[in-house]
Amino acid sequence: MSRWHSRGYVPHWEAGAFPQAITFRLAGSLPSVVLTAWQHELDAMPQDEALLERRRRIERALDLGHGEPLLSGVAVGGLVERALLHFDGDRYRMHAWAIMPNHVHVVATPMGTNTLSSITHSWKSFTATAANRLLGRQGSFWAPEYFDRAIRDRQHYLDAVNYVEMNPVVAGLCERPQDWRHSSAWAGQR
Secondary structure (H helix, E strand, C coil): CCEEEECCCCEEEECCCCCEEEEEEECCCCCHHHHHHHHHHHCCCCHHHHHHHHHHHHHHHHHCCCCCCCCCCHHHHHHHHHHHHHCECCCEEEEEEEECCCEEEEEEEECCCCCHHHHHHHHHHHHHHHHHHHHCCCCCCEEEEEEEEECCCHHHHHHHHHHHHHHHHHCCCCCCHHHCCCEHHHHCCC
């Protein structure tokens, strides 16, 4: 059974056992002045178009590397990767992932009674506490919201996996997807 819900600005769809593309980002990875300026521009658009354009703008801005690149280190990047893979095959099926310097992309399918919200909350809650401890810092680690998109069909699935694995290349961080250490493309090369 699917249902829509929202914890704030971004709507989420609990699609059940269907693949979903998920993106979540570090707190401070997008300056509030930028988000506010966008909002004024986006208010003039129809709601569906504005949501899509907002997501595109956020993706482009994240790839520019705003905020501290807390995920770029092996220790924190590895921590997040291990958390993503910990319940693979139990609570969800992980299809693709890329841990970027300031955000994370995932394609996963919830399993059983596990919801996308509970899975994402688990990833973010555990890694925020552990990363803050590891880095000797306090405060918000992740931005409160995440973006999700239900995968519509086989081609959309292939496009989503490709998008996730190519994200480090598109952002100019490496030449080939398999060169990015904290990603499914790299993991597939071992």
